[in-house]
Amino acid sequence: MFDLPQHAIITGEKLGVRFVEARTDDLSIREIKTEMEEVKDVKTMRRIGVGVNVYYKGATGYSFATRLSKKAVEEATKRAFRIAKASSKIAKIKIDPGQAKPYRQRALKLTVKKHPQDSSIALKKDVVLRTVKAARDHGKNVSSITCRYGEFFGQKCFTNSEGTEISWSPLIVDLRVHVVSKLGDLLADGGDGIAGSFGLELFETNKYSPEKIGENAGKWAAEKLGAKPAPPGKNRALCENRLVGVLAHESFGHLTESDFVISGMSPLAGKLGQQLGSKHATIIDEGTPDVSQYRGFWLPFDDQGIETAKTTILDKGKLVGYLHDRNTATHMNSGFTGNGRAVNYNFPPIVRMKNTYFSPGDLSLEEAMEQLDTGIYAIRTAGGQANMDGTFMFKALRGYYVERGEVKYPLREVTLTGSILNFLKNIEGATRELFIWSSYFGGCGKGEQWPLPVGLGGPHLLVREVQFGGEK
Amino acid sequence: MTVDLDRISDELSSLADLGVKKAKVKGAEESEVFISNIDTLSISIKTNVVEARQGISLGLGIRVVLNGKVGFAATSGIEEKKIDRTIQEAIDVARIRPLDPKFTHLADPISIPSRDGIIDNKVLEFSETDALEEVNTLSKTAFEYDKRVKALFGGVGVQKGVFAVANSRGIADFSMGAFMGGGVYLTAIDKGKQKTGSESIDSRKLADFHEVGSKAAQRAIRMLESKPLGKSFRTTVVWENVAISPLLKGMLNAASSARNVQEGKSFFKGKLGQRVASDVFTVVDDGQLPEGLLTFKTDSEGIPSQTTTLLEEGALKNYIYDSYSALQENRRSTGNAGRGWPEPFLSTPNVLTSNLVLKSGKKDLDGLISGVGEGVLVTDFIMGAGHANVITGEFSVVAPNAFMIENGEVKRPLEPLTIAGNFFHSLKNIEQVGSDSRITSIGKIPSLIIKDLTVSG
Numbered sequence: 029m030f031d032l033p034q035h036a037i038i039t040g041e042k043l044g045v046r047f048v049e050a051r052t053d054d055l056s057i058r059e060i061k062t063e064m065e066e067v068k069d070v071k072t073m074r075r076i077g078v079g080v081n082v083y084y085k086g087a088t089g090y091s092f093a094t095r096l097s098k099k100a101v102e103e104a105t106k107r108a109f110r111i112a113k114a115s116s117k118i119a120k121i122k123i124d125p126g127q128a129k130p131y132r133q134r135a136l137k138l139t140v141k142k143h144p145q146d147s148s149i150a151l152k153k154d155v156v157l158r159t160v161k162a163a164r165d166h167g168k169n170v171s172s173i174t175c176r177y178g179e180f181f182g183q184k185c186f187t188n189s190e191g192t193e194i195s196w197s198p199l200i201v202d203l204r205v206h207v208v209s210k211l212g213d214l215l216a217d218g219g220d221g222i223a224g225s226f227g228l229e230l231f232e233t234n235k236y237s238p239e240k241i242g243e244n245a246g247k248w249a250a251e252k253l254g255a256k257p258a259p260p261g262k263n264r265a266l267c268e269n270r271l272v273g274v275l276a277h278e279s280f281g282h283l284t285e286s287d288f289v290i291s292g293m294s295p296l297a298g299k300l301g302q303q304l305g306s307k308h309a310t311i312i313d314e315g316t317p318d319v320s321q322y323r324g325f326w327l328p329f330d331d332q333g334i335e336t337a338k339t340t341i342l343d344k345g346k347l348v349g350y351l352h353d354r355n356t357a358t359h360m361n362s363g364f365t366g367n368g369r370a371v372n373y374n375f376p377p378i379v380r381m382k383n384t385y386f387s388p389g390d391l392s393l394e395e396a397m398e399q400l401d402t403g404i405y406a407i408r409t410a411g412g413q414a415n416m417d418g419t420f421m422f423k424a425l426r427g428y429y430v431e432r433g434e435v436k437y438p439l440r441e442v443t444l445t446g447s448i449l450n451f452l453k454n455i456e457g458a459t460r461e462l463f464i465w466s467s468y469f470g471g472c473g474k475g476e477q478w479p480l481p482v483g484l485g486g487p488h489l490l491v492r493e494v495q496f497g498g499e500k
Numbered sequence: 501m502t503v504d505l506d507r508i509s510d511e512l513s514s515l516a517d518l519g520v521k522k523a524k525v526k527g528a529e530e531s532e533v534f535i536s537n538i539d540t541l542s543i544s545i546k547t548n549v550v551e552a553r554q555g556i557s558l559g560l561g562i563r564v565v566l567n568g569k570v571g572f573a574a575t576s577g578i579e580e581k582k583i584d585r586t587i588q589e590a591i592d593v594a595r596i597r598p599l600d601p602k603f604t605h606l607a608d609p610i611s612i613p614s615r616d617g618i619i620d621n622k623v624l625e626f627s628e629t630d631a632l633e634e635v636n637t638l639s640k641t642a643f644e645y646d647k648r649v650k651a652l653f654g655g656v657g658v659q660k661g662v663f664a665v666a667n668s669r670g671i672a673d674f675s676m677g678a679f680m681g682g683g684v685y686l687t688a689i690d691k692g693k694q695k696t697g698s699e700s701i702d703s704r705k706l707a708d709f710h711e712v713g714s715k716a717a718q719r720a721i722r723m724l725e726s727k728p729l730g731k732s733f734r735t736t737v738v739w740e741n742v743a744i745s746p747l748l749k750g751m752l753n754a755a756s757s758a759r760n761v762q763e764g765k766s767f768f769k770g771k772l773g774q775r776v777a778s779d780v781f782t783v784v785d786d787g788q789l790p791e792g793l794l795t796f797k798t799d800s801e802g803i804p805s806q807t808t809t810l811l812e813e814g815a816l817k818n819y820i821y822d823s824y825s826a827l828q829e830n831r832r833s834t835g836n837a838g839r840g841w842p843e844p845f846l847s848t849p850n851v852l853t854s855n856l857v858l859k860s861g862k863k864d865l866d867g868l869i870s871g872v873g874e875g876v877l878v879t880d881f882i883m884g885a886g887h888a889n890v891i892t893g894e895f896s897v898v899a900p901n902a903f904m905i906e907n908g909e910v911k912r913p914l915e916p917l918t919i920a921g922n923f924f925h926s927l928k929n930i931e932q933v934g935s936d937s938r939i940t941s942i943g944k945i946p947s948l949i950i951k952d953l954t955v956s957g
Contacts, residue, residue, distance in 0.1 A: 030778040063763055066600060066602075067597055067598050067599075068600075069572070069848060070571065070572065070593045070596070070597055071572055071573075071593075071847070071848065072572070072574075072590075072592075072593055073573065073575065073846050074574075074575050074576070075559070075576040075846075076576055076577070077576055077577075078861050087552070088552070088556075089552045089553075090552065090553045090554075090555075091549075091553070091554055091555045092555040093555075094556070094557065094558045094559065094576045094577045095558070095577055095578075095579065095692045096579075103769075104555065107555070108554075109550035110628070111543075111553070111554055111628045112552065112633055114552070114629055115543070115551075115552045115632060116630070118548065118550060118632055118635070119548065119550040120548035121547075121548040121549045123549065127766075127854070147926070148596070148598050149592075149593065150596045153596065153731065171764050171765075172763060172764055172765055184711040208765070208891060210764075215891055215892040217889070217891070238802050244792075260956055261507055261732060261956070285550070288544055288546075290546075290547070290549065291546040291547035291548075291651050291652070291653070292547055292650045292651035292687070293546070293547070293651040293652075293653065293687055295694050307852055339909050351572070355759070356507060368770075374555065374557055375553065375555060376539075376551065376665075378551075386592035397698065410887060410889075411884075411886065411887030412884070412887060413694065413883040413884050413886070413887065413898075414883075414896075415883060415900050415916075416687060416694075416696060417695065417696060417900070418696045419883075419898065419900060419916045420898075421883050421887075421896070421897065421898040421918070422898065423884070423887050439893075441889075441896060442919075443884075443896035443918070443920070445896075445898055456901050457852070475544070476542070478820045495897040495918075497903050497918040497920050497956060497957075499690070
């Protein structure tokens, strides 16, 4: 697997290029999708390609080959060189990858008991159908159950002009189910699932068994049939782990990506050292959290061959760091953080997050509910979006109205809007547990590069003055 | 230059044919081979940092039928040994699949005249040097427009694609297309306030980007005076064409898909012939619009692309079909089998709209605004359209670029505004459709007015 990327380096050097990065991505994907008990889709795909990133006079050119031959790699390298050369004429900010120590580590992988590549697709189908059965058994007025299983694994090999040689094996398993209940004209949905770098043995635990996941989704959809709209306007809120993870990643994390900082697009440019949030707001971006304990995505190296760091970006409310690829770290005179990542061989590495999460605090969940008193308990996310000015819109998958610390009734269409900087200031407390969510279906998107596996999470956060949308 | 595309389509077509033959030898009762070759040139700029990328994404996806069960597998590359391996994987998948009683067979050929969209030689010849020049102009014009423009992301790109599809029931066809696009997203900063603006062009013909930078800048600058709405109320919303596009696409795609109708996941289920929208609302799914970005000779199953009326003067006329959903109802596919982009070979076909074309009205955007006593205007893009509930129609989106309308005039710009409602219920509240239809990545869309939505901010 190293032959072809090494050939790219040699070809580049012959062209007079000082620095070349090249990699082989060999990634396999398997997917099962069911509607009710019917297996609708089973997919299996494998993508192998060689990507070449050429640095020339302050510009980069990227190309790739899907035909795995020395000739194809040579052509890709020449193409990359040609566009880098043309770009260097208009690039006002010169790109410099700096210098890194050469790493040599081969065949790194996470140890799991039951790697999905070793078990049959029939077994995975069984996991899906058990989930569907549990969802049906515990649902009410069920009109549809969609269940999806996905896995992602393979090998990534990286080499560069400095002599770095890294190969490692990414892994993600994802099981999720979505239930729609229908009563007359009223539709309500619920969902549950688990995803991250783990083996199939996780489905043998009580907490993440297909039975439990299905039961939750069925129950929560049924419950929403009787839900009321969330009261629009400002409310106190208790935000659950995955929801705060989305905020940490989408709304804050992206603003700390240093390409956004250098370009001036991020409102956090020039704010290093400033107090942005309350003392309960600490945000970390890490490559290899203890996934056996917290879940998340295991990422030892980035796509520039840099070992991933545990990077604190917000420390007790204070902005202390940005996320870097080699080029931005060199430009900003900062240390490498291992955030240069590419979604697949079609794309060059750019600044991306790893596992981004709020640090836990010291409250128990009961104490947090008590402190919430009256407000909205918002759980998980059915998606969201953030604008570069820090404004966001996130939809919670579930929500409850809470009065005097007690859950009163379920809510539907719980949409949180606001500005992340206000949100950080308004954090009043955090619970002590940590959970990191990752995913195979979905993942992070930046520009055209989607879906990149990342992790996001945190504890429960208690926040005042959260703006909720909803129909009046 | 179309010679290149012709040469590629010949190569892909013969490989697709070869694949079908090989699948038969390996014991498949039926098979379908889809191969795509998409050449992308993309030059982007992030405030003076340039990134350039060019390459060809090439691969194939194979469906086989074994004992009535369907298996799918895909691979990048098109080497013969990969074709062999992928056929085997598809067969392995088919073996373990339960029988889908609704599946009868793969698509049969249909004979309807159809053609590819416009292919402009100037787009085919557009080089990296041309793209760099345009990107440079985009960036320069934006920064020169106003000194408060501080940061900018922009880019220009060209995609040239060919796909071929063949199956064992006699389908053997290919389609090709080439289009270019470019745009800019920028921020303007004044007195600590940061606002964004965007503008883009997508076109099958050589596009002129020299006004794109200044238009985006103008959109951001005018937001610098924004004030919070300071309340939550129900009112009339005037949607600029680009702002409503993503919501229209997501909702109409989901509700019109015959698969969703059959699975009970469409709001339009059981409503054929009924009035579901106001009478100004006529929508056609036009797979043959020459200038449409989603126009191809055939869909991704090799069925000729067609023109299907979805809604006519508010009445629901048709759903859209791929061959699977069409066979459930013993009817013909409408040529709406789509696959993901820009690596379509990776996915099985699903029911997707082609170019959504809304029948335009008489007034341009200013004309629409002039008839509104009180309401809000939403321009640029909105956030959260992708997260709307396409089954129920409920949505809540945020508009970073919104304005108050009073007595038919655009008054003050507003701080980000949340707009919530139910899209399908709102179809009956579409008061007017504009004359300013514009080619976007979803079709050809005018601005429109929807009354009685909840806005807050």
